[in-house]
Amino acid sequence: MTQTSISLDFSGSDIASRRASAVTAFIHTARRLLPDPQRATAEQLQVVADALVQLGLQKELFPAAHFSVDAEHPAQVYRLAEDLDGHYALYVSAGLPGKAQPPHNHTTWAIIAGISGNERNEVYSRHTTSDSSIDRLQHTRTVDVATGSAITLGPDDVHTIELLGSEPGLHLHFYGLALDRLLERVVFQGKTGGSYRTFAPPALIRHPLISPQALKAALAPEHQGRGGEEIAVLDVRETGVFTHRHILLAASAPLWRLELLIDRLVPRRNTRVVLVDADESLTHQAAAKLVRLGWYNVSVLEGGTDAWADAGFEIFSGSNVPSKAFGEVIEHKKHTPWIDTEELQQRIERGDNIVVVDSRTPEEFAAFSLPFAHSLPGAELVYRIGEIAPDPSTFVVVNCAGRTRSIVGAQTLIDAGIPNQVASLKDGTMAWLLAGRSLAHGRTTPLPEPGTATVATARERAASVARRAGVQHIDADTLARFEAEAGERSLYRFDIRTQEEFQAGHLEGWRWAAGGQLVQATDEYAATRHARIVLADWDGVRALTTGAWLAQLGGYEVFVYAPTENAHPAAPLPTLVTGAEPIRILQSRAPAPLASPAQAANLLASGQAVAFDVDRRAAFERRHVAGASFSVPDRLPGFVAALAAEKIVLLTSPDGVLARSVAAELAVQTGRDVRAISGGTDAWFAAGLPVASGAEGVLTGDDDHWYSPYAHADLAARDAGFRAYLDWELGLVAQLAREGDVGIRLVPAA
Secondary structure (H helix, E strand, C coil), rough: CCCCCCCCCCCCCCCHHHHHHHHHHHHHHHHCCCCHHHHHCCHHHHHHHHHHHHCCCCCCHCCCHHHHCCCCCCEEEEEECCCCCCEEEEEEEEECCCCCEEECCCCCCCCEEEEECCEEEEEEEECCCCCCEEEEEEEEEEECCCCEEEEEEEECCCEEEEEECCCCCEEEEEEECHHHHHCCCCCEEEECCEEEEECCCCCECCCCEEHHHHHHCCCHHHHHCCCCCEEEECCCCHHHEEEEEEEECCEEECCCHHHHHHHHHCCCCCCCEECCCCCCHHHHHHHHHHHHHHHCEEECCHHHHHHHCCCCCCCCCCCCHHHHHHHHHHHHHCCEEEEEHHHHHHHHHHHHCCEEEEECCHHHHHHCCCCCCCCCCCCHHHHHCCCCCCCCCEEEEECCCHHHHHHHEEEEHHCCCCCCEEEEEEHHHHHHHHCCCCCCCCCCCCCCCCHHHHHHHHHHHHHHHHHHHHEEEEHHHHHHHHHCCCCCCCHHHHHHHCHHHHHHHCCCCCEEHHHHHHHHHCCCCCCCCCEEEEEEEECCHHHHHHHHHHHHHHCEEEEECCCCCCCCCCCCCCCCCCCCCCCCCCCCCCCCEEEEEEHHHHHHHCCCEEECCCHHHHHHHHHHEECCCCCCCHHHHHHCCCCCCCCCEEEECCCHHHHHHHHHHHHHHHHHCCCCCCCHHHHHHHHCCCCCCCCEEEEECCCCCCHHHHHHHHHHHHHHHHHHHHHHHCCCCHHHHHHCCCCCCCCCCC
């Protein structure tokens, strides 16, 4: 069945999206009228000013609530647009009546246009005197900038501003270079001139705000269904901090890791993005980075999660919460059968006709497993269960480390209509350990290849569930259209087979996501609500099974595409590429210098440098550069500030990629000599250089990642962690009820 009519809503009707569209159109016009911002003429500035006036006349796009000022902050600057190199920088200047600035210059051209309020500009020319420390100012003109008017200023012009009358003011300020790059601006003693000094850029440039109430409304299912509008909510704190207290539908996207994550989490540049933290302490830095990287529809949650909680909205803890809450809803609504560890142990000891399948990833299974379990990741269950349990009388038990994948896996088989009795293992391997039993480590069980008859049956079962869930098939022509529209409607393309199959040959540009993990951790793969998700269907089973759960989870439009089925019989088979998925690393700063492992070792041995690992605490504790400390990136500036000024700062991460990105930002923020170790800790280990292990040197606790109870060496702490985790999961149904409808739509049984 081919889907030929797909409803589309590209535009975004919310004010932030319409403003972003208008700002983008203005910037496009400015580029055309003023192609070289470093050599602007007066004539060019005037025609650009006319365009800026037209933008300011769209007053409905600039509500005061998005650009707040108050008695404590009577003047604020809000960034709307800026190139990566700082050119074409557009701001909203917001102020209360009486806001004023003394005589100052900009060292670049500037255009100011009115939105609301009257901003009086007194303009002066600057003249030297016999005293090099004193200049004279001569008044040249007065210009009142209100709705429908503008002023242009050259790099050498000096002006004052004062907001007249009783109306608060909003004005558009357009500069040849971003404010935080204008380091040679001067401010004068008085309107006649006199002594002068350089002054710093604004301490904080803000970004348009959205209230908790407005964000809550934007996330409601009626805005996320077919024809609804896209939105991505990103929490920019480190993931471990995020897991303690966050908004349900926010995805973790730490500020210092954005260059590595954003292109995959939110691939469409004009997606409506809302950034969140605890209290706005990080979000404006993150917004500046995203705007410069090309994501121009960016807002900040006013007051952060603190304000969200103060508004009476629900706060969640934990990781991958939407998916885990989904699992609990499945058990609650569908009454997924379960078996506890005591009964399972008895059945195993009796030699009952029973098979236990572990629905986690093969890597997780190898780390620890029930001694008798088979590894069968979630997306593989329907595809391969016929080979593991060919006898319809075999009792099939699905387990995972906790609850979610046990429940989802068991219900997957039940919904598919396999003839076997199926149950989830209640509370998974946590319960097994809490009962005083042991797990096996290092086991691997090969995935059985399904036979022809088994595959045919599995296809019928998977197709039935996918059909009931509303998963749509598309052909090559529709996929091509989706890809052509990806600049206006977000598109995620996933290959959900095993990693080995993916690397042996996949469609170019498609991402790998093990099917079970795509359901278990959807927020880590697709942060844009109401995006299109297309799954590559190579076998008629796994993509349909995964797609069915994604469709029931809600928040996305889900499709499957069979690469070997072409729109035209004569069309060639698709070209495949091999190997791992390439990852694009964006750069918001000039690259940091590198130090080879040998050079880094010499610098450390001589005491000239200190080293920080910036990726994951757990990996650091297993093995790290001898003498290094561990810190999450966003706390590095504080630790570096305590070092002697001459100390070189060396950063490392497993492959060195994150370290180099963090080093570039850290160097700008601190002005220090910061270098990344080339090839990271992997290269350090390969070179046979000194290593250490253990928690000594960990400076930031579990800020980097959710800390699993399994990681506790102390058994009492581990067991307490298990109980707290299981209680938390069981409480998600009630918490979800308080949150309200988030779009979960479970299909009835066949």
